[in-house]
Amino acid sequence: MKKIVSILILSILLAACGNTETTNLKTVSSIEELNTAVKDAKPGDEIVLANGIYKDLEIKFTGEGTADNPIILKAETAGKVFIEGVSSLEISGNYLEVSGLFFRNGHSPKTNVIAFRTSEKQVANHSKVTNCVVLDFNNLERDQDNLWVQFYGKHNELSNCYIAGKTNGGPTVRVDLKGNQSIRNYHNIINNHFGPRPRKGGARGETIQLGSSFTSMSPSNTTIANNLFEECNGEVEIISSKTNFNLIKNNVFYKSEGSVVTRHGNYVTIDGNYFIGDGVNEQYGGIRIINTGHWVINNLFYKLKGKNFRSPLAVMNGIPKSPLNRYNQVTDIVVAYNTYVDSSSPWQFGVGTNIAQADVLPKSEIRSARPLRTEVVNNVIYNSVGDANPIIEYDKADGVTFASNIIHNNGVEIANSHGLISKELNLTDIGTNLSVPISGFSDLEVYKGFDFETITEDLLGNSRSKSDQIGAILNSENIKLDILDKTKYGADWYSNEVETKEAKTHTVSNASELITKLQEAESGDVIDVNDGIFKISESLIIDKTITIQSKGNSEIIYEGVANTPAFSLNPYGKLTVKNIKLKGNGSNYAFASLKENMSNHFGLEVLDSEISNFNYALRVYKQAYSEEITFKNTSISNCENGIELSEETNDRGDYNTEYLTINNCYFDNVKQNVVDYYRGGYDESTIGGNLLVTNSTFINCGAKEQNKRLLNHNGIVNVNITKNTFKNNPVQFVSILWGAKNNVESENTVTNSGQIKTEENLVMTLMY
């Protein structure tokens, strides 16, 4: 017997070792060495990129590893291999692994930075990119779309990476399904940290897109799990699922201005995710549902204030017999076992209904098909401040079954309850600053729908088999979540936590000092301009966060040539100007972006200042974008043009700033483009552009405005014109508001300046 056991153990050991080949480690430090190493690589080999900065490196990593012996391409020290300039990574073959690389200070020459293929039919399978960072690796122009990670093939993985800062068009990550080589792919996108993706100003700013409408019939089976999405604000969709059978599980969506959207495709499971807002920002969304068969289970929605498209649960109306790329009807959806804490009107149905716009839209654009065979059951809602309308129906939710849903509403009566059971509940601290109701409703009968027996666990992975109850989290002692600990996500060698440092103040007394100190200053610094006149003949370059301020009697006179700006707003240039008198020569500009190479966003805040005698007060070129532009307590006078943000006319829904705010300003003798802010293209899901004009005075402006409108904001979705005075402006309209969208005016005084008009529907180019 002993002998038999010995032989057995030996056999097991042999079997375990049998496939392991000797690792062949080869260090390379040039593209030529790398290519040779790749060419020669055998299963089990490791190619090591020596530490250093590599410029313009186009890596093609191909090979045939095995499950037990992948071929590995890795950094000598993870995080110490910098890929810069015009660089990219392409992978094809089987069982390949890349780790430890840092893509920064550059952009890709291709349509992607990292691709899991090297040609149309040469794709990667069973391969992964892990422990890497891609930071600000933006194309030079915003309209030049690309992807940073593009999946092809099957069974590939993006894991433990930190990816942030994409400002140009195109999703950050896309799974591509064209061709049988890339369906049923079972890719894993796991344990990553998707860091801030700034607002993009229009569509095509998703963080992850799974397929496209043209492959929306294909089975994808992609898993997105255990990732942290932090401030992923690119557009209304953080994850845009456009294929079938995907799993979105246990992710944390933290202060991200968007939603998880089942845009195309069907049967996606969104299970056990955290959607965390701040109770204030109305841009943080939840889950928006289109199409068939999705399951939304075990999710926690926390302090979300998003409305309509961005509501915690937005169930859309579909287009009857929808075209492939539009909105199929919602059917066979399960929304069960979710918990909503202090989230306004968490359930919204018939989102996107546009029956009223039948006059201006073709029939194939009218979303009139209400959800069918949908179950909203076993959910818990907790409102510290009662919400009279937890359920909003833009169109009737008559195809929805509501059952076994409970609400703590602080005594406030509910208008449209659909059977919501009111009950006093208590909150339990579960860590990570989350307090959630997990007890007090175990007596409520759990609704059992078809296949509900497959919902075996709660949000925390605890089994529902013994003591099931409604809501995302089963009652349990001592829950201590740590889901915002960033070390749990992304590359182990990289952190995006920035130490706050004291802003340094530089004082300048003449023009030459101003120029020098501006160059020397670090991002975040302040330049105090002493009293006096500063004559500048060349543009001041703003390429970092900087404040330029005076005590009140400093005047900057810009003498630069025509059509150049006093302040040239470069990528990363975030300028605050305070208490400055700024004068031009009539032909040059006060502020302008670059015309080309705006590879990252700028910012502008003008406070307590006077701007006069310019061709343009602000000129933002087509390819430039600022998240916010603010003029406050500032006068703009005797300028040919005012605030110009209308060059992005691609009519694909893009625009040049998310928020344009004009507060307590004074416009006098600005001849045209007084305020010109444009968004073109009919696209119901680009829901941005925000113009606030308040407490301001416009006198004698718009004389040369060709379209006879003083304030131009064509296509901007959110417009508020309030408490202003318009006097003696030779125009026909102060503004034409878009009634169907969020355009409003109030308390304005209009004298000899035409009128403010509202047109319900705006005829626009269809984007689709």
Add this chain to the structure above:
Amino acid sequence: MKKIVSILILSILLAACGNTETTNLKTVSSIEELNTAVKDAKPGDEIVLANGIYKDLEIKFTGEGTADNPIILKAETAGKVFIEGVSSLEISGNYLEVSGLFFRNGHSPKTNVIAFRTSEKQVANHSKVTNCVVLDFNNLERDQDNLWVQFYGKHNELSNCYIAGKTNGGPTVRVDLKGNQSIRNYHNIINNHFGPRPRKGGARGETIQLGSSFTSMSPSNTTIANNLFEECNGEVEIISSKTNFNLIKNNVFYKSEGSVVTRHGNYVTIDGNYFIGDGVNEQYGGIRIINTGHWVINNLFYKLKGKNFRSPLAVMNGIPKSPLNRYNQVTDIVVAYNTYVDSSSPWQFGVGTNIAQADVLPKSEIRSARPLRTEVVNNVIYNSVGDANPIIEYDKADGVTFASNIIHNNGVEIANSHGLISKELNLTDIGTNLSVPISGFSDLEVYKGFDFETITEDLLGNSRSKSDQIGAILNSENIKLDILDKTKYGADWYSNEVETKEAKTHTVSNASELITKLQEAESGDVIDVNDGIFKISESLIIDKTITIQSKGNSEIIYEGVANTPAFSLNPYGKLTVKNIKLKGNGSNYAFASLKENMSNHFGLEVLDSEISNFNYALRVYKQAYSEEITFKNTSISNCENGIELSEETNDRGDYNTEYLTINNCYFDNVKQNVVDYYRGGYDESTIGGNLLVTNSTFINCGAKEQNKRLLNHNGIVNVNITKNTFKNNPVQFVSILWGAKNNVESENTVTNSGQIKTEENLVMTLMY
């Protein structure tokens, strides 16, 4: 040791028997007894329906059986329990089984005859209907659509049934997927014999429909395997697959006027089927492809002459961004390892392209999107008579990869070969009158596409692993197929083989004998009418196949009241009239169908006869249908109306006869509706209606025709008007032909009768 073994054996026996409960057998013979038995049934129970005829029996069979112990409802003797009258069967619960029933002489009061549910949410799972027959169980009106077998729930089975004779609208069998209770259903439709389904005259005549466009995004996973489809001629689609992941395997499509069509949905596998034609009939089709990801592998196409929509392989053009219920683009299709023997132009691409009709159709109807990423590889074509055009491109096949395809073309040069390799091949007799090339190309390299390693077997189930070669059948000795042995399919107690019997001839000398003998005659008999005058005052009922003929000098004078016919064409009434002079009173009809209750088709052939003095020569009412109507060597004169087949104006593509033939006839003084044959509704896949008018003379006809056309055939797809004489007909047009369809005229002599005009496009109501 011995003891241990004994215990082990005992344990196994106990385990095996452990779940078996004692069978409780209960015989019932009334609905009340049945209902009680059903109510009381426990796992393992058998409810036995006593032999006999049951009228108006609405069975609701519900229960909870188990995998090991289903609840069974069965005939006392299979085939001796007749369900007649207004009857139906509904099943819900788990593990239920029905067998041995014969549905005949009746119809269902519901929208289905057999349903795998009893209410919307009470569906059947793991249940089956087996060894049953459903024969001619038609609704009373043709337009009253229903289904005969409707699947709901999951894991159900229709097996070893014989189902034939559906003439009313609606697919014979449908799998329904609405609701999560019915997706991923893994139903099995196996070993059935789908007997003749007559031509229906329009759409909605499929034999099997898997889902609908509205559930075309759902995973169905239905298997249709090992069935015989015999003369399933209902419409252009025999199987209409409208969901995903179905498997259509090892079926025999024998002389069936239609195709297997992937109408909606994606990723259907059509593997190892036999499509057998006769080398003549152009209605026998193969496989028509729409949408994404289908695999057409290992199929044999034998002597098929279908064209265009019905070609052996028809790959359609799609509509760009198609609406849900129209035509998605074809992408990612694999057509591999098939064999085509003596099948004309087996590969046709861009089928359905209608770019030329852009003027009369909306953009959302224009099929301009060509196939993408499609592979046609490893196929064998054998043509005894060379075919200059084995590949037809209605639109460019530039998205198709052709590789490793071989052709034996009897020396005929190929116009558009796409790399087809010409080679002399030999045929091997494989049984069932099939001779197929299986050798002579083992040296040709097999193309390996993505996932081709999953094609592990050939048509006969032989492994491809060792000696793979192109084509459906691997080279092997002594293949002896017996796939048309009908005893292998359907119910074991039923055969549709009919003994041919000698037709009996009855001779009649007077009217009263004619009436009596007509009643007494059996279907198929002949009535010889002696010379003389036969005055008839009431309609002769034709409700079987009958021939009425004379030697030449018999005259039937019909004296019946106005608007009644001399010959009343009832369901099943197939009349041949030969050498008869038929006279009316000016207000009654020569031939007419019933106006109501035409629960089955009629037929009419009029040869060598004279018809005069009627209100209508033939009046076919809205709900009546004949596969063929022929007038030959016959005169129709002095009638108010001629041949009237235009009452089916539902504009859903339906019409009243498939073939209307007028050959060598003489029309004189027929005032209106001389020939009036109508099909309404734009529907590219209703490709029927056939009018042949040849060698005939029309004189002095159409005086009262309101639309000033002599021959009306609005919407009929195939029209041929040739070698006729039209003289002194007071109309504007002899005919207006539909140029875009198959409407032609030739060698006609038109004198003082207006003109024959061709209009390329016909404006019609859109059906979708």
